Amino acid sequence: MKKDEFWEGVRGGFPIMLAASPFGALFGALAVDNGFTIADAVFMSATVYAGASQMVGIELFGNHVQPWLVVLSVFAVNFRHVLYSASIAKYVRHFTFGQKFLAFFLLVDPQYAETEKRGERGLPITFSWYLGFGLVIYIPWIINTLVGAIFGQMIGDPKAIGLDVLLPVYFMGLVMGFRKRDRFLPIVAVSGLASVAGMHFVGSPWHVSIGALAGIVLAALLPPSNQAPAPTGIEKEA
Amino acid sequence: MDPQHLNLIYLIIAAAVATFLTRVGGYILITQMKQIPPRLEAALNAVPAAVLTTLVAPAFVYGGLDVTIAMFIAFAIALGLNLSTLRMLVIGWVVVMVIRHLVM
Numbered sequence: 001m002k003k004d005e006f007w008e009g010v011r012g013g014f015p016i017m018l019a020a021s022p023f024g025a026l027f028g029a030l031a032v033d034n035g036f037t038i039a040d041a042v043f044m045s046a047t048v049y050a051g052a053s054q055m056v057g058i059e060l061f062g063n064h065v066q067p068w069l070v071v072l073s074v075f076a077v078n079f080r081h082v083l084y085s086a087s088i089a090k091y092v093r094h095f096t097f098g099q100k101f102l103a104f105f106l107l108v109d110p111q112y113a114e115t116e117k118r119g120e121r122g123l124p125i126t127f128s129w130y131l132g133f134g135l136v137i138y139i140p141w142i143i144n145t146l147v148g149a150i151f152g153q154m155i156g157d158p159k160a161i162g163l164d165v166l167l168p169v170y171f172m173g174l175v176m177g178f179r180k181r182d183r184f185l186p187i188v189a190v191s192g193l194a195s196v197a198g199m200h201f202v203g204s205p206w207h208v209s210i211g212a213l214a215g216i217v218l219a220a221l222l223p224p225s226n227q228a229p230a231p232t233g234i235e236k237e238a
Numbered sequence: 239m240d241p242q243h244l245n246l247i248y249l250i251i252a253a254a255v256a257t258f259l260t261r262v263g264g265y266i267l268i269t270q271m272k273q274i275p276p277r278l279e280a281a282l283n284a285v286p287a288a289v290l291t292t293l294v295a296p297a298f299v300y301g302g303l304d305v306t307i308a309m310f311i312a313f314a315i316a317l318g319l320n321l322s323t324l325r326m327l328v329i330g331w332v333v334v335m336v337i338r339h340l341v342m
Contacts, residue, residue, distance in 0.1 A: 022324060036246070037243075040243075040247070040250065044250045044253070044254075047250060047251065047253075048250065048253050048254045049257070050257050052290075053257060056290075057253055061249070067248075071249065071253055071256050072256075073289060074256050074257060075256040075257070076285050076286070077286060077289055078260040079285050079286065081257070081261040081263070081264065082260050082263045082267065082282075083264055084261070084264060085261055085263060085268075089264070089265045092265075101262075104261040104265065105261065107261045160338070162331045162334045165305050166327055166330070167293075168293070168294055168298065168301060168309055169326060169331075170323065172309060172326070173322075173326045174290050174323065175287055175290045175294055176313075176316065176317065177323070178287040181287065182280065183280075187284045187287050187288055188291045191288040191289075191291040191295070192291045192292075192294070192295035194292075195291065195292035196295050199299075207296055208292045208293070210292075211288070211291060211295070212285070212291075213288075214288070215284055216285060219280045219281050220278070220280055220281040224277070
C-alpha cells in the first residue's frame with residue numbers, strides 16, 4: 001500500500017463523489033417509498049453498488065415484479081460492466097487475486113473511465129490509487145443512502161412533494177445517455193411501443209421483459225453496421 | 239424477520255451477485271474468447287437502452303397528465319441544452335410541483 005498514490009486516488013475521486021451524492025440520497029428516499037426499510041436500502045447500496053440498477057431494482061420491487069425478473073433486470077442494466085472489465089483487464093493483470101476481487105467490486109462507471117484514461121496516458125495503475133479512487137466514492141454512497149432513507153421515512157405522501165416523477169425522469173436521462181450508440185432511435189422506439197403495448201394488453205410487470213426483448217431482438221436482426229461500438233458509459237453518477 | 243422481508247434480503251443478495259458477475263465477467267471472457275460474434279455484440283449493446291425505455295414509456299403514457307407534461311418538458315429542455323441528468327431531474331420535479339400545487 002502506497003500512501004501517496006492512495007491519496008492521489010482519493011483526490012481524483014472526490015468531485016465524482018460530490019456529483020453522485022444526490023443520487024445516493026435519492027435512492028435511499030425512493031427505496032423507502034417502495035417498501036424497503038432503511039437497513040434494506042443501506043444493505044443494497046453496500047452490496048450492489050450500482051446506482052442505475054438499484055433504482056431499477058426498487059422500481060420493479062415496488063411494482064411486485066417477480067424476483068427473477070428483478071434480478072435479471074439488474075443484471076441487464078449492469079451488463080455494460082462486462083465491457084468495462086474486459087477493457088481494463090490489461091491494466092489490472094498485476095493485481096493479486098484479492099485485489100482483483102475488490103477492484104471489480106468497485107468498478108463503477110467513473111472508476112472505469114478514470115482507469116482507462118490513466119492507462120492510456122501511460123500512468124501506473126496501482127492498487128493503492130485504484131482503492132483510494134474507489135473508496136472515496138463507495139463509502140459516501142452508503143452514507144448518502146442512509147441519509148436519504150431516513151429523510152424518505154419522514155415523508156407522508158410522496159406525491160405531494162413530487163417524488164413519484166423522479167424515477168421516470170431519471171430513467172429517461174439514462175436512456176438519453178445512450179443516444180450516440182448504434183441504432184439508438186429504432187431500439188428505443190420499438191422497446192417503447194412494445195412496453196406500452198405490453199402494459200396495455202398483458203399488464204405489469206411483463207411490459208418490462210416484452211419491451212426489452214423487442215428492442216434487443218431488433219438490434220440483433222438489423223444488418224450489421226461499420227461503426228465500431230464503443231463501451232460508452234451509461235452515466236457518470238455511480 | 240418475517241419471510242417476506244427475508245425474501246427481499248435474498249433478492250438484494252442475488253442482485254449483488256448478478257452485478258458482481260457483470261463486473262468480473264468481461265475480465266474472464268477476454269482471457270477466454272478471441273472475438274464476440276457481431277450480432278451478439280449488437281444485441282448486448284442494445285440491452286441498456288431497451289431495458290430502460292420500458293421503464294420510461296409506460297410512465298409517460300399512463301403516469302397521469304402532470305407526469306407526462308413534466309417528463310416532456312424535462313426531456314425537451316435537457317436535450318436542447320444538453321443538460322446533465324441531475325438538472326433534468328430538477329426541471330421535471332419543478333414542473334410537476336407547479337402543476338400540482340399552483341395549477342390543479
